[in-house]
Amino acid sequence: MAFYDSLFDSLGLREWCGAGDKGGPMTMAELLAKSKGTTATEETSALTLPFPSLDNLHAACEAIPRTRDMTSGVENFFLSIKSSLQFVLDPLTQPLSWLLDGSIWLFIAMPWWLLIGITLVAVYWITRSRASTILVAVTWLFLAFIDHYDYAVQTMAIIFICTGLSVLFGVPIGIAMSKNDRLQKAVIPVLDMLQTLPSFVYLIPLIFLFSVTESKLYGIAIILYAIVPVIRLTDLGIRLVDQDIIEAANAFGMTARQKLLSVELPLALPNIMAGVNQTIMMSLAMVVIASLVSAPGLGVLVLRGINNLELGVGLVSGFCIVILAILLDRVSKATLARVDVSQDS
Amino acid sequence: MTANVKVSIKNLYKIFGPAPESVLEHAKNGVDKASLLDQHGHVLGLKDINIDMKDGEITVIMGLSGSGKSTLIRHFNRLIEPTDGQILIDGVDVMTLSADDLRKMRQADMSMVFQKFALLPHKTVLENAGTALRVRGFKAEEADVEARKWLDRVGLAGFEDHYPHQLSGGMQQRVGIARALTSNSAVMLMDEAFSALDPLIRTDMQDLLLELQKELHKTIIFISHDLDEALKLADHLVILKDGEVIQQGEPQNILLNPSDPYIEDFVSDINRSRVLRVRSVMQPLKEAASSTAGNVDYNDTLEDVISHSDGDTTKVYLVMHEGEPVGTLCMKDLVRALVPRVPSEESIRS
Ligand SMILES: Nc1ncnc2c1ncn2[C@@H]1O[C@H](COP(=O)(O)OP(=O)(O)OP(=O)(O)O)[C@@H](O)[C@H]1O
Numbered sequence: 303m304a305f306y307d308s309l310f311d312s313l314g315l316r317e318w319c320g321a322g323d324k325g326g327p328m329t330m331a332e333l334l335a336k337s338k339g340t341t342a343t344e345e346t347s348a349l350t351l352p353f354p355s356l357d358n359l360h361a362a363c364e365a366i367p368r369t370r371d372m373t374s375g376v377e378n379f380f381l382s383i384k385s386s387l388q389f390v391l392d393p394l395t396q397p398l399s400w401l402l403d404g405s406i407w408l409f410i411a412m413p414w415w416l417l418i419g420i421t422l423v424a425v426y427w428i429t430r431s432r433a434s435t436i437l438v439a440v441t442w443l444f445l446a447f448i449d450h451y452d453y454a455v456q457t458m459a460i461i462f463i464c465t466g467l468s469v470l471f472g473v474p475i476g477i478a479m480s481k482n483d484r485l486q487k488a489v490i491p492v493l494d495m496l497q498t499l500p501s502f503v504y505l506i507p508l509i510f511l512f513s514v515t516e517s518k519l520y521g522i523a524i525i526l527y528a529i530v531p532v533i534r535l536t537d538l539g540i541r542l543v544d545q546d547i548i549e550a551a552n553a554f555g556m557t558a559r560q561k562l563l564s565v566e567l568p569l570a571l572p573n574i575m576a577g578v579n580q581t582i583m584m585s586l587a588m589v590v591i592a593s594l595v596s597a598p599g600l601g602v603l604v605l606r607g608i609n610n611l612e613l614g615v616g617l618v619s620g621f622c623i624v625i626l627a628i629l630l631d632r633v634s635k636a637t638l639a640r641v642d643v644s645q646d647s
Numbered sequence: 648m649t650a651n652v653k654v655s656i657k658n659l660y661k662i663f664g665p666a667p668e669s670v671l672e673h674a675k676n677g678v679d680k681a682s683l684l685d686q687h688g689h690v691l692g693l694k695d696i697n698i699d700m701k702d703g704e705i706t707v708i709m710g711l712s713g714s715g716k717s718t719l720i721r722h723f724n725r726l727i728e729p730t731d732g733q734i735l736i737d738g739v740d741v742m743t744l745s746a747d748d749l750r751k752m753r754q755a756d757m758s759m760v761f762q763k764f765a766l767l768p769h770k771t772v773l774e775n776a777g778t779a780l781r782v783r784g785f786k787a788e789e790a791d792v793e794a795r796k797w798l799d800r801v802g803l804a805g806f807e808d809h810y811p812h813q814l815s816g817g818m819q820q821r822v823g824i825a826r827a828l829t830s831n832s833a834v835m836l837m838d839e840a841f842s843a844l845d846p847l848i849r850t851d852m853q854d855l856l857l858e859l860q861k862e863l864h865k866t867i868i869f870i871s872h873d874l875d876e877a878l879k880l881a882d883h884l885v886i887l888k889d890g891e892v893i894q895q896g897e898p899q900n901i902l903l904n905p906s907d908p909y910i911e912d913f914v915s916d917i918n919r920s921r922v923l924r925v926r927s928v929m930q931p932l933k934e935a936a937s938s939t940a941g942n943v944d945y946n947d948t949l950e951d952v953i954s955h956s957d958g959d960t961t962k963v964y965l966v967m968h969e970g971e972p973v974g975t976l977c978m979k980d981l982v983r984a985l986v987p988r989v990p991s992e993e994s995i996r997s
């Protein structure tokens with residue numbers, strides 16, 4: 303006898319519920335009760351009033367689905383659209399796998415002195431900051447010295463590709479949003495969701511769609527997570543461009559394209575760069591978590607530290623991630639500062 | 648002066664609000680700004696504006712804050728769409744232009760100088776000055792040659808490679824003027840171009856503008872809320888109040904014959920001896936002039952004459968214009984002209 307039996311009886315729904323024949327698998331609560339050797343039909347009072355949840359109602363009335371039925375319903379829904387989604391998404395995202403695998407292969411294959419050299423020249427060229435360049439040099443030499451070079455290179459390669467793609471897609475989306483209020487209204491909730499969803503939850507539908515061994519799985523997860531700030535700040539940056547200057551651009555008869563390229567984007571650049579900085583930091587955060595789904599790099603070591611209780615391995619690689627984060631932050635901030643100086647108004 | 652009309656505004660109405668067309672009828676029937684806002688929830692920006700601006704003249708549109716000056720000047724190049732009325736430039740109705748033609752007109756026929764300069768902060772002074780030509784698709788070198796010439800002309804030679812934020816406000820506005828001049832357009836729109844500058848610099852800039860105008864003869868539409876500035880620059884003065892033109896004409900004429908208590912009140916604080924000119928208060932020459940105390944020029948200010956006369960109010964001067972005697976000036980008339988017509992008792996402005 304379940305608690306809510308009398309309720310259904312009094313409502314005259316017993317017929318609809320079906321006979322009290324309780325078939326099908328047992329719920330967790332029933333299992334527990336059984337193993338304790340008690341029966342589920344205990345005397346109930348107002349003090350032990352069970353919440354009318356799906357499981358409790360099901361106990362009284364067969365026709366009401368259990369929570370387990372609901373989750374499997376969600377699962378079935380995913381499985382049913384899986385093949386068609388895969389059919390569309392698989393070829394579309396395949397280049398991402400190639401890019402990731404290719405760049406990881408390339409970065410690892412390069413001799414260490416060449417890669418570090420190129421990195422330093424690039425950093426100096428972008429930031430024009432001696433301090434940042436020295437920081438990068440010291441960091442890389444240290445990483446190499448403690449034999450974390452390969453892992454760090456893998457992590458950086460992934461961040462490099464994912465940030466690049468985030469900017470490639472994020473900036474145009476941000477521009478479109480800034481030009482179209484309705485699009486902005488539609489996209490912002492999606493961005494909010496992407497940003498607030500716990501990072502592990504992202505991985506679940508992706509694991510369904512793609513096999514865990516494919517690089518695009520973690521690539522997509524990182525990009526989805528990290529693209530949000532570029533989009534937001536591009537949109538914001540363009541909307542914040544001084545209206546007087548926009549008016550001047552109009553008064554001199556600029557076309558929409560001229561206005562975008564020679565006024566709006568340059569003036570929004572500090573904001574866009576702030577977005578890129580956040581994007582880089584977020585891809586670093588995600589690339590560590592993505593080691594759960596076979597992303598190579600320092601995250602793998604952290605994971606090993608956790609799984610095998612190798613405390614030292616975990617802590618040292620964690621430290622390496624921290625110094626990579628500092629390095630990426632400094633370099634992107636130095637770039638931002640350089641962009642800002644030439645247009646302080 | 649019998650110059651051609653270059654820019655003409657006819658029956659222009661501008662109403663701000665959700666459905667301007669629906670209340671246009673009321674505005675045309677003379678519902679005023681306050682009741683249009685109260686009863687119909689729309690802001691009457693401009694009401695039945697008719698102005699003819701002649702080729703080669705400076706037209707100053709003057710009014711207090713909120714009178715609709717900025718709204719009006721933005722109609723000339725259609726940065727704001729009118730609710731009703733015509734805007735004719737060289738006889739062409741700007742309202743009939745396609746988006747493309749409108750852009751071409753903005754590129755080539757009109758240039759604009761802004762109150763807050765509105766320079767591109769990430770471009771050098773030289774690039775800024777060449778904006779109009781670059782937009783039109785000129786090569787950078789060609790644009791630079793023109794831009795350099797005009798920067799030189801406004802006194803900014805040597806600053807070509809600076810960025811706007813490295814310059815003072817006055818210098819930035821010189822760049823703004825050079826940018827407008829480089830476009831080589833016949834019409835120049837200036838929205839309170841000198842209002843953000845301090846008084847001395849402002850005077851300099853006004854002198855610069857007058858000097859440039861002497862050789863360039865552009866059609867300049869200048870917005871100002873400062874009567875001294877307006878009187879100094881204007882060939883044609885338009886006074887705007889609550890979106891309506893309440894008087895327009897030759898500035899001296901407005902000063903001597905204000906048509907409205909509002910304007911009387913407005914002009915009562917002005918240093919009239921410095922603004923009024925001999926031509927406005929003289930008597931036309933009748934036969935042979937009796938004994939005169941000397942010659943004064945047609946375009947002298949009254950102040951010049953007063954210092955000339957040592958304050959003697961009995962004197963009569965002969966007025967000369969381009970070497971010919973054209974009239975006589977009694978010091979008595981001059982002194983009378985210095986006293987404004989009694990302004991209305993209750994101050995309009997408070
Ligand atoms: N977009 C708009 N929506 C509603 N009302 C407006 C809008 N733009 C201007 N107005 C109204 O039109 C009137 C004239 O404004 P405008 O900016 O033209 O004044 P102004 O003479 O340039 O004043 P200022 O000297 O302060 O610049 C004001 O009452 C203002 O509230």
Ligand SMILES: [Mg+2]
Pocket residue numbers: 716717718839
């Ligand atoms: Mg204004």
